[in-house]
Amino acid sequence: MAGADDEPATNEPAAIVRADWVVVGDPTSAGSVLEDGAVLVVGERIAAVGPAARVLADHPGVPVERLERHVLVPGMVNAHAHLAMTMFRGTADDRDLADFLAVVMPLEARTLTREHVEVGTRSAAVELLRGGVTSSLDMYFHTVVGRRAAAEVGLRVLTGPTIIEGGPSTLPWDDLMVHASTFLAEHPSDGAWRPVLGPHGTYTVSPSQLDEVAALAGAHDCIVQIHLSETEAENQMVLERLGRRPLDVLDAAGLLGPDTVLAHGVHLNADEQRRVAAAGAAVAHCPVSNLKLASGVAPVPGLLAAGVTVALGTDGAASANDLDLLAVLRLTALLHKGAPSGPDGPDATNLAAAVALRMATLGGAIALGIDDHTGSIEEGKLADLVAVDLADPSTEPVRDPVAAVVYGASRSQVRSVWVAGERAVRDGRCVNVDERDVVAALRRLGDELLRG
Ligand SMILES: [Zn+2]
Incomplete structure (x- = not known):
């Protein structure tokens, strides 16, 4: 020294x-x-x-x-979120993922504007910072606006284009890819910033489209984040439609690698857990969202034993209601002692406190590839x-x-x-914003969307 x-x-x-x-x-x-x-x-x-x-x-x-x-x-690292979805908080409670998406996706398509994303993301940034989060991955739309709103509050947000055809982004596919390519070129990696490509899922982006995403990702230093095996129903749907499970689809596209962050991974089998580890990909564990949507319990002890980097995420406030990563941390440490998934029964020695804290901090930074700069x-x-x-x-x-x-x-x-x-x-x-103004703006936006 x-x-x-x-x-x-x-x-x-x-x-x-x-x-x-x-x-x-x-x-x-x-x-x-x-x-x-x-x-x-x-x-x-x-x-x-x-x-x-x-x-x-x-x-x-x-x-x-x-x-x-x-x-x-x-500072904790939130490895999966849809920050601006604070505006949709409380619109689809007590439903499973399919019913949740059936409510939220049309609502988004009707109401999404730059101004709304700005208001929703600013409030999310206040909430996350006050809960001890200093970096967050984000998957949403109008990401330049969202990132700037979060930065004004002081939160570091790693984000980029969400890829979903026919989603709230009204761009046709080819235009969407041009937009994504331009974003990556204009926002290159720099220190703790890495741009993000966010193909939504293997059930919402086709295999040929995933091939295009992989080609784009291969040409840039970027994070690829995707929802994967969040529910058993998703696994079945993809299997019936494409004849393969979601991880196979992702792997075949060349998108399973060390820059990949898999959101949820609740229904990865033992072989898939080993393949995720071998590829150096990370899993963002979001137990609050997974429990509320009755998606199941991710095989976290198995993932850790296989050598997978497991990080923690809040998911969006429409499904998880709050963005309390400290609560996610506590739930993670408890859940995998008392109700672990997989072949092993309850075990109080699972996920000791320090292991769980590592997942919320250094694990998140490793998952995002920014551990040279933050996480410890x-x-x-x-x-x-x-x-x-x-x-x-x-x-x-x-x-x-x-x-x-x-x-x-x-x-x-x-x-x-x-x-x-x-x-x-x-x-x-x-300290950088008047919190009452931020919350009042979110409340007004919520009222406006309800009247919608
Ligand atoms: Zn998500």
Whole structure:
């Protein structure tokens, strides 16, 4: 670590965040919880992390923010979402996926505008940041507008064209592909940003269309995200229509690879789990959405055992109702102990707290291919930091701060959030927007859509 004497001269602002606990590096590695730790932030990056006494001594004169009884964890990564769908919250509750889509897709087709996406995404960004999320993958429409609205609030959103013929995008197929190609060319990868191609699913995009998507993806550094094997009915529908299961269709198109994020993967069989692992693809696990739509329980212990990177996602607020990734984290840790899918029975040792936290942070960053830049608190990475106040009836006395976050904390305990060194949340509130205005705009939009 650089001492005061050999530090490079810089005009960038520096600050030290000191907390009673800092989760350093991979949460599952030994010694990852540092007591009385400190993080030196210079500009947008973490310049040093270590015991507070050492960091303070090495960097005299740098302002220190002291966070007693707080744990500093990496900013969480939301690996599957439809952010602007906050506007459709509550429109299709208590239905399965097919009935849900039958309600929501026509509603989207009637009502989708740039302005609506802006309002819906801005509110989603406020909700996610206040819940400790600093990066989110998104699959939606009018993505340039959505990404900008989220950035104004302070949230990093990785997004790009959603590919679905006859969806709310009114573009004919060829125009849609030209639009996608232009987007990828105009928004190339840069640091923690990677553009995204989002073929909706193997039941909504044909095999020949998937071939075109694969050719486009192959020409760019981008993420490919797709809904896959979300329900058993989807598997059956694709099998009947195409004679193959969804993963086979994806694989045949050349879209199963290390840049692929499979949303849900609830009904992947054991052989498919091994193939996903061998391909280096990731699964975005969205248990709140999966349970609410009665889609089933994803085989997460099996996926992890096979070596698949499993990340966590909220899915959209139309199906999951809120965008609470901390709640998703807790549910994940509980669900796969008490009600695991697959051949093995309940096992309380499944998904220890640190394993679950890794899925919400480093696992998400690996899934998105941005783990060189975020996903853990390490020197050189972006300062994506979340301070959780554990001095709370739900978490004291603190024995293990990681277990306290996973099993006890709620998002009201998220007090401060930094994204690339910039403060986005202070005292539990977003600092870059007036939250009341954001929520009022979403409420007005909801009223308007109801009158529609
Ligand atoms: Zn989805």
